[in-house]
Amino acid sequence: MRNALGLLLATVVAALAITGVWYWVSKPNAAKAAAQSAAAKPSDLPPPAPAKVAAKGAKDDVEYTGTVPAKPAASAAAAPVQPKSTCANPDALGISRTVVVDTTGGPGFGLDHFKQFDFLADREVVLTFDDGPWPVNTPAVLKALADECTTGIFFTIGKHATYHPEILRQVQAAGHVVGVHTWSHVNLNGKKMTDETAKEELEKGFSAVKFALGNNPAPFFRFPQLQHRPSAVAYLGSRNVAMFSCDVDSFDFRSKDADQVVNTVMTGLDKKGKGIILMHDFQKNTALALPTLLRRLKAGGYKVVAMKPKGTLDTLPQYDAMVGQDPKLPTTMTNARPISSVIQTVQQ
Ligand SMILES: [Zn+2]
Numbered sequence: 001m002r003n004a005l006g007l008l009l010a011t012v013v014a015a016l017a018i019t020g021v022w023y024w025v026s027k028p029n030a031a032k033a034a035a036q037s038a039a040a041k042p043s044d045l046p047p048p049a050p051a052k053v054a055a056k057g058a059k060d061d062v063e064y065t066g067t068v069p070a071k072p073a074a075s076a077a078a079a080p081v082q083p084k085s086t087c088a089n090p091d092a093l094g095i096s097r098t099v100v101v102d103t104t105g106g107p108g109f110g111l112d113h114f115k116q117f118d119f120l121a122d123r124e125v126v127l128t129f130d131d132g133p134w135p136v137n138t139p140a141v142l143k144a145l146a147d148e149c150t151t152g153i154f155f156t157i158g159k160h161a162t163y164h165p166e167i168l169r170q171v172q173a174a175g176h177v178v179g180v181h182t183w184s185h186v187n188l189n190g191k192k193m194t195d196e197t198a199k200e201e202l203e204k205g206f207s208a209v210k211f212a213l214g215n216n217p218a219p220f221f222r223f224p225q226l227q228h229r230p231s232a233v234a235y236l237g238s239r240n241v242a243m244f245s246c247d248v249d250s251f252d253f254r255s256k257d258a259d260q261v262v263n264t265v266m267t268g269l270d271k272k273g274k275g276i277i278l279m280h281d282f283q284k285n286t287a288l289a290l291p292t293l294l295r296r297l298k299a300g301g302y303k304v305v306a307m308k309p310k311g312t313l314d315t316l317p318q319y320d321a322m323v324g325q326d327p328k329l330p331t332t333m334t335n336a337r338p339i340s341s342v343i344q345t346v347q348q
């Protein structure tokens with residue numbers, strides 16, 4: 001009996017040994033073959049296409065990324081989801097092309113004030129929204145843009161970002177670019193404004209957006225009331241922040257209703273043929289007008305260009321600290337953690 005048991009054990013050990021040998025012989029080869037196959041993949045892809053030159057007046061600061069290969073490699077799965085690929089609306093306005101902006105030196109866009117970079121072709125528009133984030137109106141703007149699978153740039157007031165960080169996070173999560181519009185929306189050309197105070201308005205604005213989002217903002221900026229303080233323009237240039245004026249102003253802040261917003265924008269576009277459109281997600285009439293306006297843009301043959309920054313802006317620690325220490329603001333802790341992890345009922 002003992003011999004029989006020993007024989008059985010020996011047989012089992014031998015079988016395991018054979019299986020193990022087979023595994024170590026075959027598995028590494030399989031793994032090696034897989035690795036070779038994966039390594040071969042990139043060379044199968046077409047080489048990166050050269051940057052396209054824009055039809056009109058493009059400069060080196062703007063790169064055109066419409067040449068991304070149609071079939072991205074499997075490893076690109078972690079890349080941000082493009083609204084285009086998830087669009088459920090076959091007749092959506094969409095995004096016609098995406099441009100990446102190298103903000104080195106602080107280029108200016110919007111021909112009302114900055115004439116140097118006339119990069120838009122006929123019927124191309126850029127959608128921009130100022131003064132948010134704000135309850136009701138900003139989410140309504142986000143919904144209208146999502147329904148049309150299109151995108152814009154949001155120039156955020158720093159204080160508003162600290163009041164409603166959750167809304168600003170929705171803006172970013174929806175794939176829009178979050179730029180900055182000062183800390184408190186003061187006129188930087190005002191008589192009492194000093195260079196130091198103006199710098200604080202800029203930097204606290206950027207720090208507030210970082211406070212709200214938890215990541216650095218886009219190096220995109222718009223001056224309140226389009227008042228371009230020369231020293232602030234120079235300072236933003238030194239910080240490598242792009243500045244945005246506009247081509248078509250919606251004047252939505254003084255429009256009596258949504259129809260007037262639509263008509264002002266369409267009239268301005270018919271006159272100029274293209275351009276950066278200035279609107280306010282803060283304004284109720286723009287929130288109400290946007291579904292109709294986007295339909296009118298589509299019907300009029302206008303195409304939306306998405307402008308993305310090449311990098312982000314590193315905020316300055318002393319201004320980050322100023323935003324975090326404002327006693328009227330919520331603390332970063334409550335923004336980052338669920339209520340139940342901060343405060344719990346222990347006795348009733
Ligand atoms: Zn504004």
